[in-house]
Amino acid sequence: MNHITLIWIIAEKDLRIEYRSRQQAFLTTLFFALLILVIFIFAFDPGSRATRDASPGILWVALLFPGVIQLNRSFQTEIEEGTLCGMILSPVDRGVLFLGKLVANWIFLVIIDLLILLAFVIFFNFAFSSQLLWIVLLIVLASVGITGVGTLFAAMVSSIHTREVLLPILLFPILVPIILAALSGTQEILIREQMQSLNRSIQLLVGFDVIFLAAGFLLFEYVVGD
């Protein structure tokens, strides 16, 4: 079997587990994101100019926190069921294992994020225009970097009992470049409605994705270890 097939087998396993557990974690995460949005709506007057200016920040807060919960889940079930050992013992390269988990996490994250974006557009009264596709692109790109480091760190904290708190503490400071690039891109689209520096955001996101993916890929071997 070639590597792509192996990666997909691992990713598909995770997706199937999630599907068969009646999307429990998925829906909980989504609900959490909705709550964040609702709290922001309570905090700011939805019609005002100030809220509109703050809306890219609100969107990314609502995307990031639930994303961390989802990442935490990815190794939790493996640890609980003792299947991580089995995966490590299977004749698969560690890099393939990492990419398999990453692809599953990435798919989850993108689906959740798109649903959050939908809720965001409705709650904050933005128009459904072609500009939203650019935000979708930013989400898809940012998710690559987030899951790149996120999968690595999730594997690290999975055996620690304070993992729920620990993962965001480890992840967010490292992800500052991704968050900044995605945030400024979203600001360009939603507030300034100009596309010049959006290109730059996208280029930077791609660059950061490559760096974080490479870091995760190379260091994963040392995390799963023996």
Add this chain to the structure above:
Amino acid sequence: MSWEIEHILTRSAARYLRITGWLLIPLYFLMVLALYGAFLYAPTEKVMGEVQRIFYFHVGAAWNAFLAFFGVFLGGLAYLITRKQWWDHLAAASAEIGVVFTTIVLTTGPIWAKPVWNTWWPWGDPRVMTTMVLWLIYIAYLILRSSLPEGEKKYRYCAVFGIIGFLDVPIVWFSIRWWRTIHPLVITGTGAQLEPEMIHALVVSVITFTLLYLSLLMLRMAMRLNSSLAEEVGQRLLEERVERV
């Protein structure tokens, strides 16, 4: 019985303590010199006034912070390659010192920034923001350290995080600088040209701080070696007692 290993360990801990002792002698004189340089030798800055003198300690501490975090990176990388615990001791000791000095940077900064820039915390400045993120990363490192049980796995995880954290810093700096350019400029340059006396005082201060870092590092290394030795001895005594029963 391999009491020899422990013997070597205690000896090396004692060696670090001895090095610390020797470092303290030049450090004492250098500190007096650095204080003299910062408060008496260097002229008062024309625009900023006396408050500018905090600069000598601010820069010294910042230099130490980066040095220490390079130590974390180096220790982590060397640990992953050699798997010798000594490197983990180096990384751990460096991280602790680094956090202390970053905290000094982040407290001396606002004291200077308030009268000069009229703001405690200029969020637009890439240096300020990067230092803040650096501080968060290494606090996270220490939290990770304390949440993992002692053992080889802990050293590996901390090494991985230390390496990523260090490589992240230039990227953070770059992204913040880029991000700032599309935001209103709060501060346009520090502007101050340094007098030769100021540079002398700064150089002395940086050398002093470097020595301070080294002696603190030796002290913490000795402490760590001793504590891992104490643990080992305790473990062995327990095993011997179990064998006897």
